[in-house]
Amino acid sequence: MTQDKDARRPNVSLAERARRIRRLAVRMGEVQGQGYVGQALGIADVLAVSYFHALRHRPDDPYWEGRDRFNLSIGHYAIALYAALIEAGIIPDEELETYGGDDSRLPMSGMAAYTPGMEITGGSLGQGLSVSVGMALALKRKGSGSRVFNLMSDGELDEGSTWEAAMSAAHHGLDNLVCIVDVNNQQADGPSTKMLGFEPLLPKWEAFGWYAQRVDGNDVGAVTEAFDRAMAHEGPRPRVVICDTRMCKGVPFLEARDITHFIRVEPDEWAKALAILEAAGPL
Amino acid sequence: MSAHGKFRHEALKPRPRAAGAPGVRLKTSAMIASIAAEGQATRPAPFGHALAKLAETRPDIVGLTADLSKYTDLHVFAKAWPDRFYQMGMAEQLLMGAAAGFAREGFTPFATTYAVFASRRAYDFICMAIAEESLDVKIVCALPGLTTGYGPSHQATEDLAIFRGLPNMAVIDPCDALEIEQATVAIAERKGPVYMRLLRGNVPLVLDRYGYKFEFGKSKLLRDGPDALVISTGLMTMRALEAAERLDADRVRVGVLHVPTIKPLDVETIVAEARRGGRLVVVAENHTEVGGLGEAVAGALLRAGVAPKFRQIALPDAFLDAGALPTLHDRYGISTAAVVARIKAWL
Structure with a gap:
């Protein structure tokens, strides 16, 4: 399994990118024998659309000033973002073996100082x-056309600061800010909606002054169209794309399992999961 | 209800004044009352003016506040540079997160609020979004320690302890208007996050008489004396200097070592001065006795094997009373008169 020589090769479909991101995440999970693989499998389609359709970035220059910023608010989704960064050619494929190890650039929870391409x-x-609100304000101040993407989880909707920032983004008319909310309905103690009810989500974000859409986050086409609409929207409003995703998507025997925040995978199941993902492609 | 099962009001003894009775009743000071004594030389809004001037040569500087520009003197900057001023609303977590975002994009944000809100409400944001990567955010906070009579909701009596414990964070407690002006420039020049306590409004001018120049990380001996050495920070240096003058009249010679940078601490000078002459060493700070300059100095001296007679002038480890500021400063032993009396008693 070697990395594409040209990660930006245009003839690879977004669905195929998502499949490869899933595969890379599972391989990292196998390295540690654990990890937030369920979330990674769920968000892979959104990351594929982000890195191979929406974001402006240069794999060989991850700090290029003209790049779009992708902020991973959910640090424990790092395994998913590393997979996307590897697939995008920002991190070498072989580094995957170091995931979560001592002195690795790929720690279990994402930190900007450790990993090229990890913005925050x-x-x-x-x-x-x-932080995204500050970056979006700062980019406007610089006259930059770069945009800020903030990936957050539905659990983060519980935090009051999320709504401070949501009000602020609308107040300042941050049309260069795109928030992606991963609604997998799973938090540490159980289903997100049972922890602290946040529905109805779409009208809530709209009421906060955002251009809001809600899509099936595992439908690559739907996510792509939603991102396109978000970009094309001309109003002076921040944009949010609420993505309903399925934990463990793409590996049916894990999808069928009693889903928990930290999914348990038996030692012999990694290879099984990987085989399923291998057999599913190329797409 | 207190931990002892009693309401605080059971212990209070209000003294209603009979109609027509003589005398002046001390009232709770305005929340942002100036700490200047009557007739004392002052300068208005030294932080705001210094930042506005600095911004002329530093286009990277922006100002952010959480609905407290007027009460942190940032309104002066906002008036001078309206497009570089960001009103974040009464949302301190957002304030610190957004400041981190500005710093990530190459700006030097000055974020202002009250010390209680930065140290208590927004701490996790300051820790993880700012300090963990040593971002260039300058946090400037009014109402440090006991500088308002509004009670614990506004009295930041433990902020130094909180920020001293935070890796990468520098901590500054300036004494007067001159030092605030100089420190504003110095912290903008320094790389990394800084927490600076702020006296705002008409701020006393004291250090000009000592030919003082703020240097980041340096303590300065403002006056020398063989009987006692007061190691002080913030407004307590003002009190220590006044106390030293009064004690001088009684032939008690007191030195004053001013330590505006609490972290990183100027251990070398502090140890050298504490070692010299076998003097009583008193550490004075406008902060709880827990975790502030007093304990920082005690630890430094102990590690250096220096053990003078050591005393602390600090606020008690307690939620403080509400009331008039002069009353409270007397009550908690940080007024000039209290400093004089305590040093005399300890000698």
């Missing part, structure tokens, strides 16, 4: 959107 230090949930 997430993990203390509910901070990313506030």
